[in-house]
Amino acid sequence: MATAKGQRRSTIYDIATATGTSPATVSMVLNGTWQRYRISEATATRILDAARTIGYNVNMKARGLRLARSGLAGMIMPHYRNRFFAGLSETFEAGARARGFCPMVVSTQRKPETEREVVERLLSHQVEFLFIVGVANPDPLNELCSAANIPCVNIDLPGANAPSVVTDNQGGARMLTDILLDKIAAPDPSFHFLGGVAGEYATEERIAGFSQALASRGIALPETHIHRCGYWPPTARQSIEHLHDKLGGLPAGLFINSITAFEGAVQFFRALPPQAFEGRFIGCFDWDPFAAFLPFPVTMLRQNVEAMIEQGFSYIENYRAGDHPLTKVPPQLGPSHVKVPA
Amino acid sequence: MATAKGQRRSTIYDIATATGTSPATVSMVLNGTWQRYRISEATATRILDAARTIGYNVNMKARGLRLARSGLAGMIMPHYRNRFFAGLSETFEAGARARGFCPMVVSTQRKPETEREVVERLLSHQVEFLFIVGVANPDPLNELCSAANIPCVNIDLPGANAPSVVTDNQGGARMLTDILLDKIAAPDPSFHFLGGVAGEYATEERIAGFSQALASRGIALPETHIHRCGYWPPTARQSIEHLHDKLGGLPAGLFINSITAFEGAVQFFRALPPQAFEGRFIGCFDWDPFAAFLPFPVTMLRQNVEAMIEQGFSYIENYRAGDHPLTKVPPQLGPSHVKVPA
DNA sequence: CGGCAACGCTAAATCCATTTAGCAAACCGG
DNA sequence: CCGGTTTGCTAAATGGATTTAGCGTTGCCG
Numbered sequence: 001m002a003t004a005k006g007q008r009r010s011t012i013y014d015i016a017t018a019t020g021t022s023p024a025t026v027s028m029v030l031n032g033t034w035q036r037y038r039i040s041e042a043t044a045t046r047i048l049d050a051a052r053t054i055g056y057n058v059n060m061k062a063r064g065l066r067l068a069r070s071g072l073a074g075m076i077m078p079h080y081r082n083r084f085f086a087g088l089s090e091t092f093e094a095g096a097r098a099r100g101f102c103p104m105v106v107s108t109q110r111k112p113e114t115e116r117e118v119v120e121r122l123l124s125h126q127v128e129f130l131f132i133v134g135v136a137n138p139d140p141l142n143e144l145c146s147a148a149n150i151p152c153v154n155i156d157l158p159g160a161n162a163p164s165v166v167t168d169n170q171g172g173a174r175m176l177t178d179i180l181l182d183k184i185a186a187p188d189p190s191f192h193f194l195g196g197v198a199g200e201y202a203t204e205e206r207i208a209g210f211s212q213a214l215a216s217r218g219i220a221l222p223e224t225h226i227h228r229c230g231y232w233p234p235t236a237r238q239s240i241e242h243l244h245d246k247l248g249g250l251p252a253g254l255f256i257n258s259i260t261a262f263e264g265a266v267q268f269f270r271a272l273p274p275q276a277f278e279g280r281f282i283g284c285f286d287w288d289p290f291a292a293f294l295p296f297p298v299t300m301l302r303q304n305v306e307a308m309i310e311q312g313f314s315y316i317e318n319y320r321a322g323d324h325p326l327t328k329v330p331p332q333l334g335p336s337h338v339k340v341p342a
Numbered sequence: 343m344a345t346a347k348g349q350r351r352s353t354i355y356d357i358a359t360a361t362g363t364s365p366a367t368v369s370m371v372l373n374g375t376w377q378r379y380r381i382s383e384a385t386a387t388r389i390l391d392a393a394r395t396i397g398y399n400v401n402m403k404a405r406g407l408r409l410a411r412s413g414l415a416g417m418i419m420p421h422y423r424n425r426f427f428a429g430l431s432e433t434f435e436a437g438a439r440a441r442g443f444c445p446m447v448v449s450t451q452r453k454p455e456t457e458r459e460v461v462e463r464l465l466s467h468q469v470e471f472l473f474i475v476g477v478a479n480p481d482p483l484n485e486l487c488s489a490a491n492i493p494c495v496n497i498d499l500p501g502a503n504a505p506s507v508v509t510d511n512q513g514g515a516r517m518l519t520d521i522l523l524d525k526i527a528a529p530d531p532s533f534h535f536l537g538g539v540a541g542e543y544a545t546e547e548r549i550a551g552f553s554q555a556l557a558s559r560g561i562a563l564p565e566t567h568i569h570r571c572g573y574w575p576p577t578a579r580q581s582i583e584h585l586h587d588k589l590g591g592l593p594a595g596l597f598i599n600s601i602t603a604f605e606g607a608v609q610f611f612r613a614l615p616p617q618a619f620e621g622r623f624i625g626c627f628d629w630d631p632f633a634a635f636l637p638f639p640v641t642m643l644r645q646n647v648e649a650m651i652e653q654g655f656s657y658i659e660n661y662r663a664g665d666h667p668l669t670k671v672p673p674q675l676g677p678s679h680v681k682v683p684a
Numbered sequence: 685c686g687g688c689a690a691c692g693c694t695a696a697a698t699c700c701a702t703t704t705a706g707c708a709a710a711c712c713g714g
Numbered sequence: 715c716c717g718g719t720t721t722g723c724t725a726a727a728t729g730g731a732t733t734t735a736g737c738g739t740t741g742c743c744g
Contacts, residue, residue, distance in 0.1 A: 009490055011730055022694045027732055037733090038692055055489045060467045061412060062730030065403045065699045072467070079432060086422035090449055097456075102463045104446050107432055114439075121444045125402045125414070147397045148351055233631075266635045274616075289575075290632035293608045353700055364724045369702055379703090380722055404700030407729050691740080698732080710721070 010054045019050045073101035074127030076118050078110045078134045082259045083288055087305035095313050123148045129316045151319040153312045158326050163315040167303045168328035169202050173209025176283040176301050180253045183281050189252035195261025198228045210255050236264030250280045259286035301331045352396045361392045415443035416469030418460050420452045420476045424601050425630055429647035437655050465490045471658045473497055493661040495654045500668050505657040509645045510670035511544050515551025518625045518643050522595045525623050531594035537603025540570045552597050578606030592622045601628035643673045
């Protein structure tokens with residue numbers, strides 16, 4: 001890296017020399033603790049002026065080393081390519097800044113090896129706490145944190161070894177399914193579930209909620225109505241296409257497990273004529289501003305990003321090692337639901 | 343729970359004590375430079391083992407302080423709420439990691455004051471270089487960097503005081519307009535431009551390209567066809583609504599300046615019947631997977647995020663103070679264009 | 685006028701990792 | 715068996731900010 005070999009960045013020693021004082025005095029003045037140490041106002045002003053004119057900026061490396069406080073707040077997450085994750089990181093950043101930290105958010109593309117490496121890096125940079133978002137298996141990462149004695153919380157996917165905050169997947173799925181059911185006139189509608197990974201926490205929780213809502217209205221849910229086709233859009237597309245061909249049309253109710261699977265479904269839907277959607281109702285457990293305006297009725301759930309992050313900070317602030325509670329935050333109806341005309 | 347000592351994090355001194363060696367030896371072994379310093383293999387293995395069992399992790403604060411190299415790569419950007427910005431940060435992160443840095447991306451919500459504060463913070467954490475993305479006025483930020491002697495590049499919006507990488511807005515707009523023109527049968531179609539801010543770099547460049555494409559086919563472009571209604575969706579919505587009412591329908595060609603303005607337009611479009619779009623062609627200077635599947639024909643341009651970031655790194659790697667080139671990266675047609683049937 | 689406090693500031697230790705200079709012991713050739 | 719080299723390691727300085735202990739003055743009281 002061909003960094004211009006110019007002049008060194010200025011230090012408190014430079015200021016001390018320039019003002020004929022000592023580094024200790026400069027430090028006290030710049031920290032605002034000078035009154036406590038009986039530095040005269042004249043000296044303080046002189047130092048402050050000098051600092052301003054040479055454009056001094058603390059070296060957090062040195063400061064952090066001395067104080068064992070880095071001022072860094074860490075977060076890892078899969079990516080930023082949907083509103084849920086984008087919202088989580090922006091809310092986290094705002095929260096961290098409000099609390100006097102510098103946020104450090106790194107995306108890991110859902111690769112366990114990258115996740116591990118990034119966590120190790122963040123810990124070696126001495127982040128003071130860590131939010132772990134959307135990680136399939138947070139346990140090894142939680143372990144790294146507790147070995148380093150750094151508080152952490154899991155967001156979106158829970159773990160047994162750290163406090164966790166997740167969306168109320170089951171309750172949300174029940175709510176979404178009930179909304180779809182309310183719209184449907186047919187007596188015994190066929191409902192299908194699309195997307196997600198077998199055995200994965202969020203998927204199974206949502207299937208449970210979906211199933212409960214159907215059961216409470218006496219609607220059967222054969223295992224064949226559940227299509228855990230993953231999250232990758234092309235796979236989801238293929239899956240819905242197969243289903244459509246088999247049924248000779250769309251099912252009356254379709255519950256789509258995530259915005260990513262929805263992206264795949266939309267790619268198939270656009271080939272269908274408008275009447276293919278008559279009497280059919282689609283729900284998606286996620287929200288996106290454009291998806292909300294597609295040419296067929298979709299009810300979207302928005303996960304309560306703000307509440308989730310707030311709860312995460314609250315866990316960090318009241319951190320007790322060995323105590324691993326789990327909070328489930330209810331999702332909300334997406335803006336589209338409100339605006340869609342009946 | 344591999345922590346031997348519950349409280350403090352372990353240091354090379356701990357390892358030295360545990361293995362009956364000196365901190366210097368430990369440092370050499372852990373850095374892999376021990377062969378060069380003639381440390382015996384037996385000692386090296388002993389130290390490595392000890393490091394592993396107590397779960398040692400370098401303190402980058404101390405290391406960075408000594409080496410004047412933090413290992414941190416900084417980036418600031420407005421937000422992550424669209425594919426362009428999300429793509430920029432993910433590509434940046436991958437590039438930084440590939441080069442051995444720990445990426446530090448912070449969003450600033452387009453607030454100049456936050457931008458300034460965040461840059462100061464990143465500098466005080468000694469980032470080794472800084473990518474400045476989508477900042478209306480990068481000059482004061484570039485100045486902060488050069489005062490701290492830290493290389494920086496501007497991405498998306500250029501500045502006169504640092505190397506800059508932007509999309510070829512003018513060329514891209516010309517290309518997009520030409521595509522729309524090719525589709526239109528009418529002899530003298532009316533073309534409108536929607537979105538963006540008067541005087542803003544990208545907006546004016548795109549208007550210039552738009553205007554050139556029209557001019558080269560002899561199509562008039564009165565100033566009243568250009569609607570710089572900002573980026574906020576509700577304003578864009580209102581603007582397109584007014585236009586529609588005035589014209590008694592949509593214009594033959596509509597060039598929308600950004601995905602955000604497009605979001606507003608879509609909110610209005612959905613109230614229109616399908617035939618309102620017959621013979622009308624819409625282009626958007628941005629790409630989104632859902633927007634690409636709306637029920638009317640949209641041609642979307644995808645900015646070449648990968649090439650932009652690569653060019654940014656190349657500027658950093660060949661950094662020469664005082665040299666401030668500008669690269670314009672051509673955008674590409676969004677995936678939707680390819681798939682849309684004629 | 686001696687003693688003590690208040691005042692205004694500084695020296696030096698500390699945080700942890702890196703690296704140069706160099707020490708003691710083993711070893712070798714003659 | 716002595717001078718010289720090699721081997722294997724350590725002491726100590728360094729980087730920048732913080733903080734405790736303390737030093738020299740002046741001012742005040744008795």
